[in-house]
Amino acid sequence: MSTGSDIETLGPSTTADYALRGLWYYALPAGALKPRSMVPVTIMGEDLIFGRDDTGAPFALNDSCPHRGIPLRFGRFDGKTVQCCYHGWRFAPDGRLTEIPSLAEGQAFDYGRVRVAGYPCREADGNIWIFLGNDRDEMPDRDAPRIPDIGANFHRIFETQVFPCPLDHAVMGLMDPAHGPFVHASWWWRPSTSAHEKAKHFAPSELGFTMTRHKPSSNSRLYKLVGGAPETEISFRLPGVRIEHIRAGRHQVVSLTGVTPIGPKETLVNQAIYWTMPFLTPLRPVLARVMSTFLGQDRDVVTKQQIGLTRNPPLRLIDDADTPAKWYLKLKREFARARAEGRDFVNPVPDTTLRWKS
Ligand code: FES
Ligand SMILES: [Fe+2]
Numbered sequence: 001m002s003t004g005s006d007i008e009t010l011g012p013s014t015t016a017d018y019a020l021r022g023l024w025y026y027a028l029p030a031g032a033l034k035p036r037s038m039v040p041v042t043i044m045g046e047d048l049i050f051g052r053d054d055t056g057a058p059f060a061l062n063d064s065c066p067h068r069g070i071p072l073r074f075g076r077f078d079g080k081t082v083q084c085c086y087h088g089w090r091f092a093p094d095g096r097l098t099e100i101p102s103l104a105e106g107q108a109f110d111y112g113r114v115r116v117a118g119y120p121c122r123e124a125d126g127n128i129w130i131f132l133g134n135d136r137d138e139m140p141d142r143d144a145p146r147i148p149d150i151g152a153n154f155h156r157i158f159e160t161q162v163f164p165c166p167l168d169h170a171v172m173g174l175m176d177p178a179h180g181p182f183v184h185a186s187w188w189w190r191p192s193t194s195a196h197e198k199a200k201h202f203a204p205s206e207l208g209f210t211m212t213r214h215k216p217s218s219n220s221r222l223y224k225l226v227g228g229a230p231e232t233e234i235s236f237r238l239p240g241v242r243i244e245h246i247r248a249g250r251h252q253v254v255s256l257t258g259v260t261p262i263g264p265k266e267t268l269v270n271q272a273i274y275w276t277m278p279f280l281t282p283l284r285p286v287l288a289r290v291m292s293t294f295l296g297q298d299r300d301v302v303t304k305q306q307i308g309l310t311r312n313p314p315l316r317l318i319d320d321a322d323t324p325a326k327w328y329l330k331l332k333r334e335f336a337r338a339r340a341e342g343r344d345f346v347n348p349v350p351d352t353t354l355r356w357k358s
Helices: 167-174 221-225 278-309 323-341
Strands: 007-010 023-029 038-043 046-052 058-062 097-099 121-124 127-132 155-163 197-205 208-214 231-237 241-248 251-263 266-275 315-318 352-357
Touching: 023 038, 023 046, 023 155, 023 251, 023 266, 038 251, 046 127, 058 121, 127 251, 155 278, 167 251, 167 266, 167 278, 167 323, 208 323, 266 278
Parallel strands: none
Antiparallel strands: 007 315, 023 127, 038 046, 046 058, 121 127, 155 266, 197 208, 197 352, 208 231, 231 241, 241 251, 251 266
């Protein structure tokens, strides 16, 4: 079914106001955050340090000492306070200044006047999320994304790659059903000649849309690995979180992809895969390799695309294969408008069926 005009011409630049505020962004896999260490990550042009305090809670602070601006990442974190490497000022995980070593006996200082900016963080399913509001005091009004409940016995792997492209192109690449046979063609996945006609039902869901549960195409060899007759459901939500849930008999596989802008032209893509089948676990190194190859194929194609995009050509999005990409742009516009107008977000995605060949 067509939705709106069948060609939508996209303006030359998608980099102005490239990322939304007021949403949870994937920051890093939780395993990368060891106790008493700090991990620097740049998100939306802000240099941040992530840490985990002695209670295990993750935190994120601006990576800049409010004294003389040296990045805090060069300092130390003992599980309780971050100490700057230059003059030893100490900060609590919530950003409060707690100590200035140079203060002499009797020198009063109002510690409440200095603070490092921080943002709310959550850990869920082995992932660390950060809520980037308009300022550090904005609190999230909804929870960070979670994977569906797949019970207590599962295994997981993680992969992080930097895509040298704007957020929008990384996200649109992620939800684009038509590139598979061309970008991901290989003997072990699917031959490039095997395009089938697909018809999939979509429904609006929280901050995005869901391709409702259906049998995946029989031309994907990877699905055969899970055995039985697998069914999958794929959901997307702003700012760029895709969760695919495959059920095959009593077994389940979930893949979560979180797309996070580093800056206007660089994007972090994190992927986590969870599975319940014990027989897949010895294959972990192979799965990690497949995951990395797959994501690398997506990265390589957008890297080539950037060469063309430096000329700012108009882009034409067609029905129905690009309809999810059109929805993404609509969702972004509506989210930004609703926030600016201080009203509730109204999901613009219709309940519909899309058809394409891939
Ligand atoms: S610059 Fe950080 S304590 Fe002086
Ligand atoms: Fe892809």
